[in-house]
Amino acid sequence: MSDQPKSFKRSFGLLDATMIVAGSMIGSGIFLVSADITRNVGSAGWLILIWVITAVLTITAAVSYGELSAMFPHAGGQYVYLKEAFNDLTGFLFGWSFFTVIQAGTIAAVGVAFARFTAFRFPLLSETNVLADLGFVKITAAQLTSILLIVFLTFVNTRGVREGKLIQTIFTLTKIVALLALIVFGCFAASRQVWDANWQSGFGFNKLEPTQLVSYSGFAVLGAIAASMVGGLFSSDSWNNVTFIAGEIKNPERNIGRSLFFGTLLVTTIYIATNLIYLAVLPLHEIAFAENDRVGVAAAVRIFGNNGTMIIAVLLMVSTFGCVNGLILSGARVCFTMAKDGLFFKQMGLLNKNAVPGKALWSQCIWASLLCLSGRYGQLLDYVIFVVLIFYILTIAGIFRLRRTRPEIERPYKAFGYPFIPMLYIIAATIICLSLLVYKWENTWPGLLIVLLGIPAYYFFGKGKVEINKALLN
Template identity: 80%
Template sequence: MSDQPKSFQRSFGLLDATMIVAGSMIGSGIFLVSADITRNVGSAGWLVLIWIITGVLTLTAALSYGELSAMFPQAGGQYVYLREAFNRLTGFLFGWSFFTVIQAGSIAAVGVAFAKFSAYLFPVLSEKNIVADLSFIKISAAQITSILLIVLLTFINTLGVKEGKLIQTGFTLAKIAALLALILFGCFAADKGVWDANWQTGFDLHKMTEHTDTLAPYVGLAALGAIAGSMVGSLFSSDSWNNVTFIAGEIKNPERNIGRSLFLGTLIVTVIYVATNLVYLGVLPLKEIAFAENERVGVAAAVKIFGTRGTYIIAGLLMVSTFGCNNGLILSGARVCYTMAKDGVFFKQLATLNKNAVPGKALWIQCAWASVLCLSGQYGQLLEYVIFVVLIFYILTIAGIFRLRRTRPELPRPYKAFGYPVLPLLYIVSAATICFALLVYKPMYTWPGLGIVLLGIPVYYFAWRNKS
């Protein structure tokens, strides 16, 4: 054990950190969730506005996190911020939710998305191809593919930071370039008639059905519920931007580079997401966006832009996108488990680095749990459950800025939250409003998520509190 590294190596520069932010955000969501948003809001204006609101909220949160990351430039990110601002239990409840559902569920979902789109090019990998029927569970080729992807990326990341960051930076640059190319070709393929017809809907807010063109608009609080429900997909598509904070212990000049990477990464993705939706509106009638086959708006748009080969082009892009996205999730997520273990509130065995100065054991336990979720098929439902919880923890974390300024004013703050106190407060109010609307109008998204969090309380007190 004497040759085991005692601390992380600072190997990530600003470009690497920015690519972790952008790469962890861009998965398959931008190619899928616009269908559900369009059905809920019923107009071109609100489709674009939902993505803009999501982007503004994400940017605001990212700019606020810069202050916290500069104060606590160590592995663990949001877990550390909540622990320092409030108490160890609050930090643990985030870490518990993060490990059991948020990160592992995202890894599983992105892995299965990789397999589904790989099946366009290699039909044998289809989820319809059942390779084992164990009576109590059926295992498809897609599930096996997703697990193999997770195992491969986990193994690569156990080899050291250099290998993980090469994949992350390379694949993220490739998918940003591909998305920009899709946007550019989409502009050339845009149909003015389609564009004008879509924008005739303006900013009307109503639910769309496949066989009815005009429906009564939402009234009063129902409109707020529709907007909040629509944002479930866009918020998840824009989530994981904070993953870079989990690897703060491995970033060069973290006091400055984490804040910069958060801003640059979220800005890049926000611009790409809004531009991609404008392309959808330029090539697809609104109803074809809303009722795209299997929600695959990106595939429908690519067919309009590139012809029949568009399906294969978008499938290839999605394979690159989800591969890079999962690498970022796997690389960063294990650092939270490691930091919790160091604090004595998680498995003690995970509080070690391997000979390559990465948390190898934490990577493998994360891999095992994400693989179980792949087999269970419940990752999608779990992710829907926790969007409310994700927002609650973001609200608490940004509220922590206000609390720390009052309780620990002596701490060095080389970077201060942009627009403080107005922008952080704006985020808290906006996110709280969305949470309230979800609580009232989408209870299926809220109560199960709260249950998962609350389950962490007895786990903390009865299993981990006295461990060290």
């Protein structure tokens, strides 16, 4: 044990950190969720408005996190902020939800998305190819491919941060360039007739069904907006992953805040531009009812012809590969920090000889792989968006609390537009949460249950382990 490093190496510069933000955000969502959004809102105007609102909320949260990251430039990010602003239990509940569903579930979902699009090029890897039927679970080629991807990238990241950050930078830059190319070529393929027809709906707000528009009544509008926001928010989520590796970023007091702003601004701008291209090449009805919601594939066929399917499949393979790497690289740092605080399994708080949390990385790998086999990861992601927003609200509320309770802490960077901009996010996110709670109760109570299960887990694994560790030290 004596040759093991005791602390992280600061290896990530501003570009590397920005690539973590952008790479963790861009997965498969931008190519899929616009279909569901369009069905919920029924107009071109509201489709773009949903993405604009998502962009504003995301950037607002990101620049608010800048103050917290400058105050506490330590590994663990959001877990540390919640613990410092409130208490150990609040931090643990986030870490518990993060490990059990948010991060591992996202890794599993994006991993299977990688396999699905790889199957365009290699059909043997599709979900229809059942390799084994164990009765209680069927193992498909797509699931096995996703597990192998997760294991491979976990192995790479246990070798040290140099390999992980190299993959992240290369693949993120590649998919950003590819998305920009899709936008540029989309401009050349744009149809004025399609564009004008789509915008005849203006900013009307209706439910779009296969044969008709159905008007919403009363407060059902709020429910529809909240449901529409889920896809956009998930596609723009994971921007906070860079805060988890704060202990490995050079000049973290400055670079984390900058990377959050540059990364979220870049990605959300690309997302809005991509949706404008969808409206320029596809009729609104084809966006809403694209086969298996693959709007990106339908648009690529219009832009690139018969080769469009293969082009978008390769783009999605690159996109999801880089996204999984960013999630794996950053996620294990939360478990590491919790373990160092005595709130998680002690072995997960150790660094390997390459100065990375190897055991935390492999634990994350095993759990994410099991979620791949469960077949319920997509459902879990739907459940947890409500919980994710709650923790974002609490974290930004922590800025107000820390300003009052710990004014002496140095703040190299302060939240932009404080107190108005952070409060704007809290109000908007709260409205979305309440709307989801009322109109999508079936998709919110499981997320709440997962968080509440963290309370007994805290006292059994967390507080109990603290006492055990104290006894061992004495």
